[in-house]
Amino acid sequence: MKVLVLGGDGYLGWPTAMSFASKGHDVVVLDNYLRRNMARETNSEALIHSQNLDERAELFFAMTGKRIEIIIGDCSRDRIMLEAVQKLTPDVVIHYAEQPSGPYSMRGFDEAKLTLDNNLGVTFNLIWAVIKYAPNCHIIKLGTMGEYGTPNIDIEEGWIEVTHNGRNDKFLYPRQAGSLYHTTKVLDTDLLWFYVRSYGIRVTDLMQGPVYGLSTEESDLDDRLLPNFHYDDIFGTVVNRFLVQAVADVPLTVYGKGGQTRGYLNLRDTLQCVELAMLNPPKNGELRIFNQFTELFSVNELAAKIQYVGNTMGLNVKIDKVSNPRKEAEEHYYNAKRDGLIELGLSPTLLTDDVISSMIEKVLLYKNLINIPKILPRVRWSGK
Amino acid sequence: MKVLVLGGDGYLGWPTAMSFASKGHDVVVLDNYLRRNMARETNSEALIHSQNLDERAELFFAMTGKRIEIIIGDCSRDRIMLEAVQKLTPDVVIHYAEQPSGPYSMRGFDEAKLTLDNNLGVTFNLIWAVIKYAPNCHIIKLGTMGEYGTPNIDIEEGWIEVTHNGRNDKFLYPRQAGSLYHTTKVLDTDLLWFYVRSYGIRVTDLMQGPVYGLSTEESDLDDRLLPNFHYDDIFGTVVNRFLVQAVADVPLTVYGKGGQTRGYLNLRDTLQCVELAMLNPPKNGELRIFNQFTELFSVNELAAKIQYVGNTMGLNVKIDKVSNPRKEAEEHYYNAKRDGLIELGLSPTLLTDDVISSMIEKVLLYKNLINIPKILPRVRWSGK
Numbered sequence: 009m010k011v012l013v014l015g016g017d018g019y020l021g022w023p024t025a026m027s028f029a030s031k032g033h034d035v036v037v038l039d040n041y042l043r044r045n046m047a048r049e050t051n052s053e054a055l056i057h058s059q060n061l062d063e064r065a066e067l068f069f070a071m072t073g074k075r076i077e078i079i080i081g082d083c084s085r086d087r088i089m090l091e092a093v094q095k096l097t098p099d100v101v102i103h104y105a106e107q108p109s110g111p112y113s114m115r116g117f118d119e120a121k122l123t124l125d126n127n128l129g130v131t132f133n134l135i136w137a138v139i140k141y142a143p144n145c146h147i148i149k150l151g152t153m154g155e156y157g158t159p160n161i162d163i164e165e166g167w168i169e170v171t172h173n174g175r176n177d178k179f180l181y182p183r184q185a186g187s188l189y190h191t192t193k194v195l196d197t198d199l200l201w202f203y204v205r206s207y208g209i210r211v212t213d214l215m216q217g218p219v220y221g222l223s224t225e226e227s228d229l230d231d232r233l234l235p236n237f238h239y240d241d242i243f244g245t246v247v248n249r250f251l252v253q254a255v256a257d258v259p260l261t262v263y264g265k266g267g268q269t270r271g272y273l274n275l276r277d278t279l280q281c282v283e284l285a286m287l288n289p290p291k292n293g294e295l296r297i298f299n300q301f302t303e304l305f306s307v308n309e310l311a312a313k314i315q316y317v318g319n320t321m322g323l324n325v326k327i328d329k330v331s332n333p334r335k336e337a338e339e340h341y342y343n344a345k346r347d348g349l350i351e352l353g354l355s356p357t358l359l360t361d362d363v364i365s366s367m368i369e370k371v372l373l374y375k376n377l378i379n380i381p382k383i384l385p386r387v388r389w390s391g392k
Numbered sequence: 393m394k395v396l397v398l399g400g401d402g403y404l405g406w407p408t409a410m411s412f413a414s415k416g417h418d419v420v421v422l423d424n425y426l427r428r429n430m431a432r433e434t435n436s437e438a439l440i441h442s443q444n445l446d447e448r449a450e451l452f453f454a455m456t457g458k459r460i461e462i463i464i465g466d467c468s469r470d471r472i473m474l475e476a477v478q479k480l481t482p483d484v485v486i487h488y489a490e491q492p493s494g495p496y497s498m499r500g501f502d503e504a505k506l507t508l509d510n511n512l513g514v515t516f517n518l519i520w521a522v523i524k525y526a527p528n529c530h531i532i533k534l535g536t537m538g539e540y541g542t543p544n545i546d547i548e549e550g551w552i553e554v555t556h557n558g559r560n561d562k563f564l565y566p567r568q569a570g571s572l573y574h575t576t577k578v579l580d581t582d583l584l585w586f587y588v589r590s591y592g593i594r595v596t597d598l599m600q601g602p603v604y605g606l607s608t609e610e611s612d613l614d615d616r617l618l619p620n621f622h623y624d625d626i627f628g629t630v631v632n633r634f635l636v637q638a639v640a641d642v643p644l645t646v647y648g649k650g651g652q653t654r655g656y657l658n659l660r661d662t663l664q665c666v667e668l669a670m671l672n673p674p675k676n677g678e679l680r681i682f683n684q685f686t687e688l689f690s691v692n693e694l695a696a697k698i699q700y701v702g703n704t705m706g707l708n709v710k711i712d713k714v715s716n717p718r719k720e721a722e723e724h725y726y727n728a729k730r731d732g733l734i735e736l737g738l739s740p741t742l743l744t745d746d747v748i749s750s751m752i753e754k755v756l757l758y759k760n761l762i763n764i765p766k767i768l769p770r771v772r773w774s775g776k
Contacts, residue, residue, distance in 0.1 A: 086501070086505065114590075117470070117520050117524070120516075120520070121470065121516065124512065124516055124583075128508065128512065128579075132504075132505065132508055136501050136504070140501070159561045159563070160559055160560065160561035161554060161555075161556040161557065161559045161560065161561050162556060162557050162559070164556075168554070168556065170545060170552070170554055170566070171545075171555075172545040172546060172548075172552065173545065173546050175544055175545045175546070175725070176544065176545060177543045177544035177545050177566075179543070179566035179568070180566060180568070182554070182561075182563035182564060182566070183582070184563070184564070184585065184586075184589070185586065188586065191582060191583065191586040194582050195512075195579045195582055195583070198567075198575060198578050198579055198582065199508075199575065199579070201568065202568075202569065202572065202575040205568070205719070206498075206572075206719055206773060335589070335590055341559070389590060
């Protein structure tokens with residue numbers, strides 16, 4: 009298939025590009041290095057320096073004989089997005105091209121504005137590029153489980169039947185997110201759903217939980233192919249942060265009470281999920297939504313797991329509860345469904361002791377690059 | 393009170409500014425004539441030419457001794473919005489500053505993009521202006537009943553209790569709108585609700601139905617104070633269009649089967665509703681939502697009413713069912729609540745025969761200005 013990966017420089021985008029190229033698809037990456045620029049400006053660079061996309065695509069070709077085409081451009085600019093789709097007429101576009109950090113979106117006006125404009129702008133341009141130039145193209149959009157927030161009812165996969173005063177109807181599942189970043193994903197979903205209904209485009213919205221992991225089958229060939237691995241408070245997800253804290257001999261920082269429960273998944277499973285969505289497209293006029301995670305954990309459970317495995321490896325892992333920089337429920341009901349991708353064939357990679365120890369081993373190789381002040385919360389949800 | 397009216401040149405904005413100035417409030421209007429420019433570009437100008445804001449404010453002062461301060465500026469530009477709120481520190485901001493037309497938003501890419509950027513941009517800038525410079529300021533935001541679409545369950549006022557698998561929670565009422573314009577109002581609501589939860593601002597979201605009418609107490613002083621009255625397919629609402637068709641001796645154009653039911657209100661009642669919201673503010677951290685309409689009618693019922701009254705006045709009013717340019721249900725369940733504003737004291741001005749005949753009489757005075765081709769649908773919901 010002809011696959012266009014928007015945001016193909018990212019933590020998920022680059023491994024996706026390699027994985028799909030390995031499987032024989034024609035892969036084109038479009039990215040403008042926005043995340044790298046933001047990371048540099050906020051002193052939040054990844055643990056291991058990544059070569060640029062052209063260099064990595066060259067290395068990947070040298071090692072595998074598979075080509076990944078690279079286009080450097082900003083898909084929040086309409087001309088760039090529309091021309092790319094017009095020229096390539098892809099079968100699938102995988103849309104990762106968003107400012108991906110909750111804390112970044114909560115730093116202040118400028119960061120919030122960038123997040124809103126970029127994320128909505130890319131989604132809007134992509135919708136129109138597909139309407140105009142590739143109406144049968146399947147848009148695979150990365151959403152987030154964070155769109156749902158922490159409701160007091162079971163979380164369904166995107167839709168809910170509501171009975172009210174004796175009548176009933178089916179709606180998008182209610183969404184109320186915990187950061188402006190997550191809120192832009194809610195807006196994305198609203199926008200996609202409108203254009204699916206109006207113009208019959210076809211979309212899969214993958215409501216993904218926090219992803220962890222450093223490596224994939226392709227990056228195992230050479231560490232220079234590793235995805236960017238963030239462990240800072242802004243771009244790092246909680247498991248990755250804890251792995252680095254365990255190695256750096258600083259306490260794992262649990263925000264608040266630590267009862268916050270979410271659905272997590274391994275980076276390798278993200279690739280499986282996106283591929284399953286791609287190989288099983290929805291029909292035109294359908295917005296299909298999957299919840300994309302494999303296991304539910306509270307932050308306390310994650311900390312305890314990593315502490316346990318770290319200590320068996322001779323580390324001395326401590327846990328420290330710190331004042332919560334976010335506004336969120338620290339103890340709450342959480343029961344989220346995730347049957348759709350399993351039914352399509354997802355075979356989960358669970359967060360076993362072996363998986364944790366292999367991630368810790370990898371981080372240990374780069375221990376000297378860890379910059380501890382980056383890990384502690386630097387952004388508070390207080391505004392202004 | 394110190395009141396800032398965003399979009400104060402508009403069909404609702406200008407009458408609001410006059411009404412509140414008459415009642416002794418300090419009124420400042422901020423507008424960039426966007427709607428006038430769009431109307432000219434699409435050959436959709438209002439029936440009666442309006443003087444510019446400076447001229448009308450001068451005339452209003454001459455007639456009443458009340459001042460309305462005019463600022464010409466684009467509040468989708470952050471500096472302009474933030475500086476206005478910083479300088480004025482208003483008690484209330486009334487936010488009408490949106491591209492207000494469904495058909496305009498469905499003309500094509502450029503119009504859709506303008507609608508998305510302008511509407512979200514103004515709302516976002518306003519939120520931040522208030523957070524930074526006037527945290528106790530009450531934002532009164534004009535939403536639309538169109539956000540709800542036509543669900544198969546009763547439409548509550550903004551919120552709904554959902555019981556699911558034996559548990560329950562309260563959420564924003566589900567929203568699925570029928571045009572991109574209406575969808576931007578959904579996004580506005582999501583955005584406001586996020587910032588209300590996060591930063592404790594206070595907001596009233598008025599989910600307004602289609603408004604009809606030409607005049608208000610203040611415009612009765614002099615026709616040069618009339619609000620802009622659109623009867624075209626792009627900016628005109630259905631009742632206003634029908635009034636003009638009745639006078640122009642062309643059939644009332646019912647789109648499709650005509651069973652489309654909505655909640656309507658008189659322009660004079662919009663002023664009442666906004667004032668009631670202003671005088672009874674929500675507390676900080678509250679998003680209060682009212683459904684703002686007074687009566688439910690199907691399009692067929694409206695056409696029949698105007699035909700009946702027109703014919704008693706000696707007109708020869710015909711009704712013509714035309715192919716529906718929109719994608720919408722033409723026969724559907726519709727039961728919407730509207731208790732909140734009544735409880736605050738709204739005294740509805742109903743669409744009686746007298747009200748209809750007085751509107752027809754006003755339009756008759758300007759019959760020679762009617763341009764018939766503007767009335768028929770020029771925008772179809774087919775995209776591209």
